[in-house]
Amino acid sequence: MDASTRPYRSVLYIPGSKERALDKARGLPVDAIIFDLEDAVTPDAKPAARETLKAALDQGGYGEKARIIRINGLDTEWGAEDATLLKDADADAFLLPKVNSAADVQALVDILGDKPVWCMIETPRGVFNALEIAAHPSVAGFVAGTNDLAKELGCRSREDRLPMMFALQQMLLAARAHGVVVVDGVYNQYLDEAGLKAECEQGRDLGFDGKTLIHPAQVDIANAAFAPTEAEIDLARRQIEAHEEIERTGQGVAVVDGKIVENLHVETAKKTLARAEAIARMA
Numbered sequence: 001m002d003a004s005t006r007p008y009r010s011v012l013y014i015p016g017s018k019e020r021a022l023d024k025a026r027g028l029p030v031d032a033i034i035f036d037l038e039d040a041v042t043p044d045a046k047p048a049a050r051e052t053l054k055a056a057l058d059q060g061g062y063g064e065k066a067r068i069i070r071i072n073g074l075d076t077e078w079g080a081e082d083a084t085l086l087k088d089a090d091a092d093a094f095l096l097p098k099v100n101s102a103a104d105v106q107a108l109v110d111i112l113g114d115k116p117v118w119c120m121i122e123t124p125r126g127v128f129n130a131l132e133i134a135a136h137p138s139v140a141g142f143v144a145g146t147n148d149l150a151k152e153l154g155c156r157s158r159e160d161r162l163p164m165m166f167a168l169q170q171m172l173l174a175a176r177a178h179g180v181v182v183v184d185g186v187y188n189q190y191l192d193e194a195g196l197k198a199e200c201e202q203g204r205d206l207g208f209d210g211k212t213l214i215h216p217a218q219v220d221i222a223n224a225a226f227a228p229t230e231a232e233i234d235l236a237r238r239q240i241e242a243h244e245e246i247e248r249t250g251q252g253v254a255v256v257d258g259k260i261v262e263n264l265h266v267e268t269a270k271k272t273l274a275r276a277e278a279i280a281r282m283a
Ligand SMILES: CC(C)(COP(=O)(O)OP(=O)(O)OC[C@H]1O[C@@H](n2cnc3c(N)ncnc32)[C@H](O)[C@@H]1OP(=O)(O)O)[C@@H](O)C(=O)NCCC(=O)NCCSC(=O)C[C@H](O)C(=O)O
Pocket: 012, 013, 014, 015, 020, 021, 022, 024, 025, 036, 039, 040, 120, 122, 144, 145, 146, 147, 148, 149, 185, 186, 190, 213, 214, 215, 216
């Protein structure tokens, strides 16, 4: 699938050690999977998890879903070996936790070669250095690590996420400045549908491409929240048509539903349609 239009509405973490979950994910309607070797796998289970994950990826069956491997940090006893043993696995990208600087990314690139790298932005230094991290040529994605961020900030968990709003917006701006995908953090109360829906809507409003998830019960809510709605698709079509008509006739400014339509709105409208088409191809 074309990297520029690939959807990332739902990005599900799966512990690399859990064979049943690795298998179940093949049939889930997620846009991407993060195969986790870090927080979801206990230290004792990490060596075996690498083998379990490699076997699952060799077996395949994940269809169009983007496959991203989250290794342990390179400052841990497992990180370098995770990267070395899995660098030829059938995956689309590698996700590095707790990235503080572009030098951290380069250390992984030195092991992996030219594979795309995604970065967890979840430390104060990572937030402040987000722009230089996004500028690294191997970086293709950012993931907000809102649990680690809350721990580092010492902030309280609030529905409006006010205490971490600066960090979320900083990573969004950096990602957009360098054309990098950016997905929101997890919602821990995984059976609270209303709470998840509200946080997905907030993430969509902020500009995130999608949300990271921890349980299959969260997938449909994220897919719906981050897909263009029928009304948005209809508006996009009408904006494009109205603007084309103005260009043909050379008359004034296009107006749709009482609002002006200029080139920049047409660009957004075309992106909306491209996203809707890419989502339809995932089905
Ligand atoms: C949260 C869980 C521990 C719950 O597990 P469990 O009680 O087993 O759930 P269920 O019995 O309801 O599971 C029902 C079926 O769904 C499968 N399942 C569960 N979770 C997943 C999953 N993530 N992917 C695929 N499939 C999954 C079960 O196997 C059951 O299947 P079946 O038996 O066939 O019906 C558990 O969901 C879990 O471990 N989730 C992932 C947790 C995780 O990955 N955490 C790390 C990422 S979050 C993070 O690190 C944050 C970040 O770094 C930050 O700082 O913010």
